[in-house]
Amino acid sequence: MASTVRARAAVAAALAMAAVLATGGLWLHTLLRGNLLDNTTGRTELAARKAAAQTEGRIPPPGGRLPAPEGGVDLVLVRDARGRTVATSGEPEAVPGPDLAGLRPGADGDSRSAVLPPARPGAQRRVVVAVEAPGAHTVYAMTVLGDVDDATRAVAIGLLAGAPPLIGFAAALAWWVTGHALRPVTAIRTELAAVTASELDRRVPDPGGADEIAQLARTVNDTLDRLERSDARQRQFTADASHELRNPLAAVRSRLEVALAMGRPDRESVEAALADTERLQRIAADLLLLARLDGGPGPRTEPVDLALLAAEDVARRGGSRVAIRLDARAPVPAAGDPARLERALANLVDNALRYAREEVVVRAGAADGWALLEVADDGAGIPEADRDRVFERFVRLDAARGRAGGGTGLGLAITREIARAHGGDVRALPAPAGGARLVLRIPSP
Known part of the structure; x- marks a missing residue:
């Protein structure tokens, strides 16, 4: 599993690096190409305007020759309104053909520029700028784009040549980083696989941190x-x-x-x-x-009156060994399973009758958002150290008397599970008469 995850991470990293290089390379190539072309066009326009200013109204200039342009511009020429070349800074064979006929400066005197394709196979592209000159003449300046094409080509080759090593490095780095990150997972899996029913005390290693x-x-x-x-x-x-x-x-x-x-x-x-x-x-x-109760569905929920449950339980216990007194002055509404709550109360009363000397008191009430059922006796009570343990299964504080009385040791454990299933709990507290007071509480509706 770890190898599969590492392979997927490496492939993902390689694809991500390829996408980054493709996007970044295309952006860099386009930006560099545009910047170089703008600079070349600016230098070419400057040479054309300078040539137009140098003629000083003498078109064509004496001898039909223009000074050689500066700034890397290759050719400057002047054409009349009919498109005839009347002056040039280069050799006649260097003068372009009629491909400049459609390039004219604007009526407002603005320059116009264009990139001309190669004139013949093996030739290079050119940028041409046209500006207006006196006497209805047009000055054209031309620069071969060899340097621009060479620079952009070098960048493209560099990106294409550097992409495979960078993609491989990204994949290798992702493989290593993923393997290092998954090393604790491998240790966890190995240790977890060694956990058996006879070795449940084993624990997986904690790498620490908060990841x-x-x-x-x-x-x-x-x-x-x-x-x-x-x-x-x-x-x-x-x-x-x-x-x-x-x-x-x-x-x-x-x-x-x-x-x-x-x-x-x-x-x-x-x-x-x-x-x-x-x-x-x-x-x-x-x-x-x-x-x-341990593995079954939760209790059904319906309105129930705990005071009525307490009264019914007391009424069913006529002729008991000790007196049973009911203390329920008003209805105590709750929500839960009446049958299970009745069983929980019966277990509490049975436990109190088993140990009471003269009287058992059954109370129903409400306090602080809880509906309460309380059973108190005047027996020996429950030692403080045993008030939690008494709700465990098969626990008897007096085993001999519990068996003699017919108890199973499960009544209070069942009561606790019923209370927890209803979102409440049951506690053992000292009673005012010196015995035990068991209080079951569930949330009020």
């Missing part, structure tokens, strides 16, 4: 960090689930084996096996719900 390649390396490392954490959570979750399922299965098996050995199952063994089976069902249901 795109450095940002790519950091993004890849951040992705690997998340992947490693996800893999660790999955492994821990698998181990915890296996442990949680193994104990009830072992208990059911042992009771069934005892009943089989007795030849006739007693009621107590059947009830105990049934209780363990129900526990297995709850664990399986909670695991399935967590799987849906």
Whole structure:
């Protein structure tokens, strides 16, 4: 891949250099040609005007000869109104033919100039300037454009000869620069290819800086960090689930084996096996719900009253071990999935009932743009060091009592995932009565 990118960069650089040389060379050639032609035309016009002034009204001059022009002008001649040459500064054979007949100065006395093609094969182009002279005569000055053509030809040859080395240099430079720039990409690709399921702790090298390649390396490392954490959570979750399922299965098996050995199952063994089976069902249901929360679609959103949810949950818990008190003085509007929010509240209340001594308080309210569900108990509370850990999966601060009470160790973890899916969170705080206060909050509509 790196070689392909380098080759493309080299080709692009070569094409760009060729385009620059073509455009710049054409511009330079045109500019130089025009400048030289303007200078030559100016010198030629000056020689023509000077010749017209030197005649001092004597046309033709004595002897029909004009002084040799200066400034590199090759020929000056004078023609009458009929187009006959009456004076010249050169030899008669150097006088041009009738190709000057159409070149006349303007009526306002302005000069006229033209570039004449070669008179014969192998000859050179000429620039001719016509100016008005006394007596309806016209003075023509002529300069051969050999120097102009030679200079422009030399520039063109120089550009054509220098273009291939410059294009090759640009391609080589692009190849080297691209290879140097892509060296960190090669290192990132090599290290990333070595990352496997058993070596998720590997990281790609960070070249430093703030360019795109450095940002790519950091993004890849951040992705690997998340992947490693996800893999660790999955492994821990698998181990915890296996442990949680193994104990009830072992208990059911042992009771069934005892009943089989007795030849006739007693009621107590059947009830105990049934209780363990129900526990297995709850664990399986909670695991399935967590799987849906982890990778499934987001919760459906519809208007919901948290105060009404709290009242319905309290009404369903008649005859509980401790008293349950509802504190919801007004409706608490929110937006979310009523079924999932109901499950989250039920998990909080179940947890509070498990540890409360005399009373559990369920509150619904709103504050600072959040809709709140709060469940407080008067139990032993949650140590400050464990207030975050208590929402992890299969975490029990009192494992023996949790199993005795029938908990799966997943209720608070499910509540946290539901709260996060709704854009909120859940926290554990100390309760006024000395127990635990679990507060779930989601954004108010």
